Amino acid sequence: MTKNCFLKESKSFFTLIAVFFSCCLFAQQDDLQSETENEFWRNVQFGGGIGLGFGSGYTDISLAPSAIYNFNKYVAFGVGAQYKYLKQKDYYASHLYGGSLIGLLNPINQIQLSAELEQLRVNVNLDGSNSNSQDYWNTGLFIGAGYRSGNATIGARYNVLNDKNNIYGSAFMPFFRMYF
Incomplete structure:
Protein backbone atom coordinates (compact mmCIF):
# COMPACT_ATOMS: atom_id res chain seq x y z
CA MET A 1 0.00 0.00 0.00
CA THR A 2 1.45 3.31 -0.98
CA LYS A 3 1.64 6.34 1.20
CA ASN A 4 -0.83 8.32 -0.98
CA CYS A 5 -3.30 5.48 -0.97
CA PHE A 6 -3.01 5.19 2.83
CA LEU A 7 -3.57 8.95 3.26
CA LYS A 8 -6.58 8.85 0.94
CA GLU A 9 -8.14 5.96 2.83
CA SER A 10 -7.34 7.61 6.18
CA LYS A 11 -8.97 10.87 5.08
CA SER A 12 -12.03 8.97 3.89
CA PHE A 13 -12.17 7.01 7.13
CA PHE A 14 -11.84 10.12 9.33
CA THR A 15 -14.37 12.01 7.21
CA LEU A 16 -16.81 9.13 7.63
CA ILE A 17 -16.20 9.04 11.41
CA ALA A 18 -16.62 12.85 11.68
CA VAL A 19 -19.91 12.76 9.77
CA PHE A 20 -21.16 9.85 11.88
CA PHE A 21 -20.35 11.54 15.20
CA SER A 22 -21.71 14.92 14.12
CA CYS A 23 -25.01 13.24 13.21
CA CYS A 24 -25.03 11.57 16.61
CA LEU A 25 -24.30 14.88 18.33
CA PHE A 26 -27.10 16.66 16.45
CA ALA A 27 -29.44 13.81 17.30
CA GLN A 28 -28.50 14.19 20.97
CA GLN A 29 -29.22 17.90 20.81
CA ASP A 30 -32.66 17.27 19.31
CA ASP A 31 -33.33 14.62 21.94
CA LEU A 32 -32.43 17.04 24.74
CA GLN A 33 -34.71 19.73 23.31
CA SER A 34 -37.63 17.35 22.81
CA GLU A 35 -36.98 15.84 26.25
CA THR A 36 -37.25 19.30 27.81
CA GLU A 37 -40.48 19.97 25.88
CA ASN A 38 -41.85 16.57 26.88
CA GLU A 39 -40.97 17.29 30.52
CA PHE A 40 -43.06 20.48 30.39
CA TRP A 41 -46.10 18.76 28.83
CA ARG A 42 -45.76 15.81 31.21
CA ASN A 43 -46.49 18.26 34.06
CA VAL A 44 -49.54 19.86 32.41
CA GLN A 45 -53.03 18.55 33.15
Whole structure:
Protein backbone atom coordinates (compact mmCIF):
# COMPACT_ATOMS: atom_id res chain seq x y z
CA MET A 1 0.00 0.00 0.00
CA THR A 2 1.45 3.31 -0.98
CA LYS A 3 1.64 6.34 1.20
CA ASN A 4 -0.83 8.32 -0.98
CA CYS A 5 -3.30 5.48 -0.97
CA PHE A 6 -3.01 5.19 2.83
CA LEU A 7 -3.57 8.95 3.26
CA LYS A 8 -6.58 8.85 0.94
CA GLU A 9 -8.14 5.96 2.83
CA SER A 10 -7.34 7.61 6.18
CA LYS A 11 -8.97 10.87 5.08
CA SER A 12 -12.03 8.97 3.89
CA PHE A 13 -12.17 7.01 7.13
CA PHE A 14 -11.84 10.12 9.33
CA THR A 15 -14.37 12.01 7.21
CA LEU A 16 -16.81 9.13 7.63
CA ILE A 17 -16.20 9.04 11.41
CA ALA A 18 -16.62 12.85 11.68
CA VAL A 19 -19.91 12.76 9.77
CA PHE A 20 -21.16 9.85 11.88
CA PHE A 21 -20.35 11.54 15.20
CA SER A 22 -21.71 14.92 14.12
CA CYS A 23 -25.01 13.24 13.21
CA CYS A 24 -25.03 11.57 16.61
CA LEU A 25 -24.30 14.88 18.33
CA PHE A 26 -27.10 16.66 16.45
CA ALA A 27 -29.44 13.81 17.30
CA GLN A 28 -28.50 14.19 20.97
CA GLN A 29 -29.22 17.90 20.81
CA ASP A 30 -32.66 17.27 19.31
CA ASP A 31 -33.33 14.62 21.94
CA LEU A 32 -32.43 17.04 24.74
CA GLN A 33 -34.71 19.73 23.31
CA SER A 34 -37.63 17.35 22.81
CA GLU A 35 -36.98 15.84 26.25
CA THR A 36 -37.25 19.30 27.81
CA GLU A 37 -40.48 19.97 25.88
CA ASN A 38 -41.85 16.57 26.88
CA GLU A 39 -40.97 17.29 30.52
CA PHE A 40 -43.06 20.48 30.39
CA TRP A 41 -46.10 18.76 28.83
CA ARG A 42 -45.76 15.81 31.21
CA ASN A 43 -46.49 18.26 34.06
CA VAL A 44 -49.54 19.86 32.41
CA GLN A 45 -53.03 18.55 33.15
CA PHE A 46 -56.31 19.55 31.54
CA GLY A 47 -59.75 19.36 33.09
CA GLY A 48 -62.79 21.41 33.83
CA GLY A 49 -66.52 21.06 33.99
CA ILE A 50 -69.64 20.94 31.89
CA GLY A 51 -73.02 21.63 33.39
CA LEU A 52 -76.57 21.29 32.13
CA GLY A 53 -79.65 22.08 34.13
CA PHE A 54 -83.22 22.18 32.90
CA GLY A 55 -86.44 22.74 34.77
CA SER A 56 -89.88 24.23 34.41
CA GLY A 57 -89.04 27.20 32.20
CA TYR A 58 -85.44 27.28 33.47
CA THR A 59 -82.20 26.58 31.56
CA ASP A 60 -78.65 26.52 32.91
CA ILE A 61 -75.74 25.61 30.58
CA SER A 62 -72.10 26.00 31.59
CA LEU A 63 -68.68 25.19 30.20
CA ALA A 64 -65.52 25.68 32.28
CA PRO A 65 -62.25 24.26 30.86
CA SER A 66 -59.00 24.66 32.79
CA ALA A 67 -55.34 23.67 32.71
CA ILE A 68 -52.79 23.39 35.50
CA TYR A 69 -49.03 22.97 35.64
CA ASN A 70 -47.69 20.69 38.38
CA PHE A 71 -44.46 22.22 39.70
CA ASN A 72 -44.00 19.15 41.88
CA LYS A 73 -46.28 16.64 43.63
CA TYR A 74 -47.34 19.31 46.16
CA VAL A 75 -47.93 22.52 44.18
CA ALA A 76 -49.85 23.28 40.96
CA PHE A 77 -50.93 26.53 39.34
CA GLY A 78 -53.20 27.12 36.38
CA VAL A 79 -55.80 29.09 34.49
CA GLY A 80 -59.42 28.52 33.62
CA ALA A 81 -62.13 29.97 31.41
CA GLN A 82 -65.86 29.95 32.02
CA TYR A 83 -69.06 30.54 30.08
CA LYS A 84 -72.53 30.19 31.55
CA TYR A 85 -75.97 30.76 30.05
CA LEU A 86 -78.98 31.10 32.36
CA LYS A 87 -82.58 31.68 31.31
CA GLN A 88 -85.79 31.88 33.32
CA LYS A 89 -88.76 31.89 30.93
CA ASP A 90 -90.63 35.23 30.83
CA TYR A 91 -88.20 36.76 33.34
CA TYR A 92 -84.54 37.02 32.24
CA ALA A 93 -81.68 35.64 30.17
CA SER A 94 -78.10 35.94 31.33
CA HIS A 95 -74.64 35.33 29.87
CA LEU A 96 -71.63 35.04 32.20
CA TYR A 97 -68.09 34.70 30.88
CA GLY A 98 -64.60 35.20 32.21
CA GLY A 99 -61.53 33.54 33.57
CA SER A 100 -59.80 32.40 36.71
CA LEU A 101 -56.40 31.76 38.25
CA ILE A 102 -56.13 28.49 40.18
CA GLY A 103 -53.64 27.46 42.85
CA LEU A 104 -53.59 23.93 44.28
CA LEU A 105 -51.64 22.63 47.27
CA ASN A 106 -51.46 18.93 48.18
CA PRO A 107 -49.86 18.71 51.66
CA ILE A 108 -50.53 14.95 51.63
CA ASN A 109 -51.69 12.79 48.74
CA GLN A 110 -55.36 12.61 49.84
CA ILE A 111 -55.88 16.29 50.78
CA GLN A 112 -56.07 19.16 48.30
CA LEU A 113 -56.26 22.82 49.33
CA SER A 114 -57.20 25.36 46.69
CA ALA A 115 -57.43 29.07 46.01
CA GLU A 116 -59.18 30.44 42.92
CA LEU A 117 -59.54 34.04 41.83
CA GLU A 118 -62.45 34.34 39.40
CA GLN A 119 -63.48 37.35 37.31
CA LEU A 120 -66.78 37.07 35.41
CA ARG A 121 -68.60 39.52 33.17
CA VAL A 122 -72.32 39.31 33.84
CA ASN A 123 -74.89 40.38 31.22
CA VAL A 124 -78.50 40.15 32.36
CA ASN A 125 -81.36 40.98 30.01
CA LEU A 126 -84.74 41.25 31.71
CA ASP A 127 -87.58 40.19 29.40
CA GLY A 128 -89.81 43.01 28.22
CA SER A 129 -87.49 45.81 29.32
CA ASN A 130 -84.23 46.99 27.79
CA SER A 131 -83.82 49.69 30.44
CA ASN A 132 -83.50 47.10 33.22
CA SER A 133 -80.68 45.16 31.59
CA GLN A 134 -77.51 44.93 33.63
CA ASP A 135 -73.85 44.52 32.65
CA TYR A 136 -71.22 44.30 35.39
CA TRP A 137 -68.12 42.46 36.60
CA ASN A 138 -68.27 39.97 39.45
CA THR A 139 -65.14 38.94 41.36
CA GLY A 140 -64.88 35.85 43.53
CA LEU A 141 -62.02 34.58 45.68
CA PHE A 142 -62.63 30.96 46.61
CA ILE A 143 -60.72 29.10 49.31
CA GLY A 144 -61.37 25.37 49.35
CA ALA A 145 -60.41 21.94 50.63
CA GLY A 146 -61.17 18.50 49.33
CA TYR A 147 -60.47 14.80 49.39
CA ARG A 148 -58.33 13.69 46.46
CA SER A 149 -58.19 10.24 44.89
CA GLY A 150 -56.12 9.91 41.72
CA ASN A 151 -57.08 12.70 39.31
CA ALA A 152 -60.39 13.54 41.04
CA THR A 153 -61.08 15.78 44.04
CA ILE A 154 -64.38 16.31 45.84
CA GLY A 155 -64.76 19.05 48.41
CA ALA A 156 -66.14 22.46 49.27
CA ARG A 157 -65.06 26.03 48.67
CA TYR A 158 -65.98 29.36 50.22
CA ASN A 159 -66.14 32.75 48.46
CA VAL A 160 -64.43 35.16 50.86
CA LEU A 161 -65.60 38.14 48.71
CA ASN A 162 -69.28 37.18 48.96
CA ASP A 163 -71.76 40.01 49.42
CA LYS A 164 -75.47 40.61 48.76
CA ASN A 165 -74.81 41.53 45.08
CA ASN A 166 -72.92 38.32 44.33
CA ILE A 167 -74.16 36.15 41.46
CA TYR A 168 -74.03 32.98 43.55
CA GLY A 169 -76.82 32.01 45.90
CA SER A 170 -74.39 31.17 48.71
CA ALA A 171 -70.75 31.81 49.60
CA PHE A 172 -70.32 28.10 50.40
CA MET A 173 -70.26 25.71 47.41
CA PRO A 174 -69.44 22.03 46.93
CA PHE A 175 -67.19 21.08 44.01
CA PHE A 176 -65.96 18.13 42.01
CA ARG A 177 -62.66 18.67 40.16
CA MET A 178 -60.94 16.31 37.71
CA TYR A 179 -57.70 16.70 35.75
CA PHE A 180 -56.23 14.35 33.16
